[in-house]
Amino acid sequence: MAVTWYPGHMHKAQKLIKEVMPQVDLVIEVMDARIPFSSENPVVKELRGPRPCLKVLNKSDLADPAVTAEWLQYFSQQKDVRAIALTTTRKGETRKILGLCREMVPLRVQRGEPVRTMVMGIPNVGKSTLINALAGRAIAKVGDEPAVTKQQQRISLGNGIVLSDTPGILWPRMEDQNSGHRLAVTGAIKNAAITFEDIAVYAGEFLLQHYPQALMTRYKLNELPAEATELIEGIGRKRGCLRPGGVLDLHKAAEILLKELRAGKLGGISLETPAIFAALAKEREESESTLSSED
Numbered sequence: 001m002a003v004t005w006y007p008g009h010m011h012k013a014q015k016l017i018k019e020v021m022p023q024v025d026l027v028i029e030v031m032d033a034r035i036p037f038s039s040e041n042p043v044v045k046e047l048r049g050p051r052p053c054l055k056v057l058n059k060s061d062l063a064d065p066a067v068t069a070e071w072l073q074y075f076s077q078q079k080d081v082r083a084i085a086l087t088t089t090r091k092g093e094t095r096k097i098l099g100l101c102r103e104m105v106p107l108r109v110q111r112g113e114p115v116r117t118m119v120m121g122i123p124n125v126g127k128s129t130l131i132n133a134l135a136g137r138a139i140a141k142v143g144d145e146p147a148v149t150k151q152q153q154r155i156s157l158g159n160g161i162v163l164s165d166t167p168g169i170l171w172p173r174m175e176d177q178n179s180g181h182r183l184a185v186t187g188a189i190k191n192a193a194i195t196f197e198d199i200a201v202y203a204g205e206f207l208l209q210h211y212p213q214a215l216m217t218r219y220k221l222n223e224l225p226a227e228a229t230e231l232i233e234g235i236g237r238k239r240g241c242l243r244p245g246g247v248l249d250l251h252k253a254a255e256i257l258l259k260e261l262r263a264g265k266l267g268g269i270s271l272e273t274p275a276i277f278a279a280l281a282k283e284r285e286e287s288e289s290t291l292s293s294e295d
């Protein structure tokens with residue numbers, strides 16, 4: 001199922017969230033640890049207003065632990081924000097969240113009132129998996145296709161914490177093409193505008209630059225290819241991706257790279273670091289100030 005983001009839907013989601021926000025004490029924002037920048041919804045901050053936010057860097061089993069540590073540090077410097085890295089598919093890990101929720105809203109706990117939390121996040125980051133793990137039973141539908149959850153759920157965890165799902169579907173950051181590509185690499189969006197081969201080439205280029213050793217090891221390469229297309233051809237040859245007549249099946253080779261990357265077969269890979277975004281923000285600021293000085 002493809003997710004299409006259009007202004008009407010984005011407007012409706014914001015309206016629904018604004019309606020329920022007065023009954024929320026704490027926002028739990030689930031993100032993908034491999035792409036914390038691109039998997040963050042740009043309006044959550046504005047929608048939650050002064051409420052504290054617990055950022056969950058989920059799927060940390062697939063991310064680079066050193067980079068995840070940098071992101072945790074980065075988010076913890078933000079006002080009213082705490083951050084935790086999780087793998088919600090691993091049993092038992094998610095319980096850590098409960099203590100944090102109580103710590104972040106001490107007044108309600110002191111008054112013996114329930115801490116009302118809302119789980120927010122873009123499609124496919126693991127919101128339903130998190131809710132089910134916390135509830136200890138399957139109440140939300142889990143799937144590897146984006147936008148599986150359609151109905152809002154509200155459950156009491158029985159220890160003073162109430163959990164609800166976001167009403168409506170939140171969209172990812174879409175301001176630049178690179179975010180779109182990184183989201184596609186992780187499988188978070190299925191965008192008809194980006195072909196499968198394009199996604200694999202983007203992933204290949206990134207891996208050649210940042211994780212060459214992981215590629216060498218996984219695909220038993222003797223030499224590092226100079227370009228992503230060469231890498232994909234090499235994978236095709238190693239794995240015998242041949243069409244009738246002995247022609248290399250590049251689509252098949254691209255599929256192998258993406259599937260294995262998404263399944264964590266190349267080890268922990270993070271596609272975004274806080275440093276990259278600090279540099280981008282600075283660049284943007286500088287170009288804006290140049291533009292305004294030219295006025």
Ligand SMILES: Nc1nc2c(ncn2[C@@H]2O[C@H](COP(=O)(O)OP(=O)(O)OP(=O)(O)O)[C@@H](O)[C@H]2O)c(=O)[nH]1
Nearest residue numbers: 087088123124125126127128129143144147148149
């Ligand atoms: N490797 C890994 N996979 C995970 C983790 N958490 C969730 N997943 C997988 O990610 C996919 C999406 O999980 P869901 O819980 O359905 O995600 P969601 O955010 O509820 O998605 P929507 O309902 O579409 O918005 C499923 O295939 C999960 O098994 C994790 O910590 N690690």
Ligand SMILES: [Mg+2]
Nearest residue numbers: 127128148149
């Ligand atoms: Mg869901």
